[in-house]
Amino acid sequence: MASAKIFLIFLLAALIATPAAFAILVPTLVSTHISGLVFCSVNGNLDVFNGLSPQVFPNASMQLRCGATNVISSTITNGSGAFSLVVNTFPLLNCNLVVATPLSTCNATLQSNGRLASSLRLVNITLGSGTGLIRVGLAPTGFILNLNVN
Template sequence: MAFKYCLLLGLFLVAAASMAMAAQAQMGLGGGLLALMRIQGTVFCSANVTDVPINNATASPVFPNAVVQLQCGAGNTVVAGATTDGFGLFSIVLDPLQNVLSTLLTGCTLVVKTPLSTCNANLPAAGRLLSSLQFVGNTLVGPFNVSNVVPAGFQFLPNLN
């Protein structure tokens, strides 16, 4: 009787361990780390790409309260969005179970939906700022392995609305 009990307990532990490892593999939790993707950057109030800061010298003011959308695919589906703070900074956090980094980098763009005339009345009301994405590395934040992505550089497209 004791032998059957030990055998049954052993089989149960093996099954539980197998299910835990399968769940961990499906969730991408290698090494017990959770994964995230973070897109962050600064939006400047300028239609001229050359006005963005170089070597920490700010030529253009930042663009506060601008709506930034992550659009993906042929239909430009809005996947996520954020609003810039008073310093023009935005941050979008994505779940890598729903978004693949390679697809994000090749099939998605950041679009600033707020017209430039909102931050400066002398700038055009039509058109939008658009940027492709660039992977800059991974960082560990507590238990999270964060894939860091930044805008490759916003460009003004006068015909984009």
């Protein structure tokens, strides 16, 4: 009877210690990758007036903002309007992508007040085999001119 109790105590101790030991050997890191395209348009869609696709927004300053104004990370779009951010912050709560460069920079006929902004959507989650790295892929839901954002 006493040996059964001792066995159960050792079994419970082993079960409790195993996840802790595994966590020490394989730390879990979360890397969040955010990428997308920015167009020189108030809504990023086709121009309903003449059916032309909007031009891309090159060299635009991009910001990942969490909360009202807290900038977590920033980058600049390339010549094709593409951007990519990598942050090790997760979860990203109440975060949006904001194009800090005024829209009138890419087209003088567009507004200079307000900024393009987009919420984020989950694209994928990848688990690293044996590395403990979790890669979360996010993308913008769609940039829309927001007159309340500066």
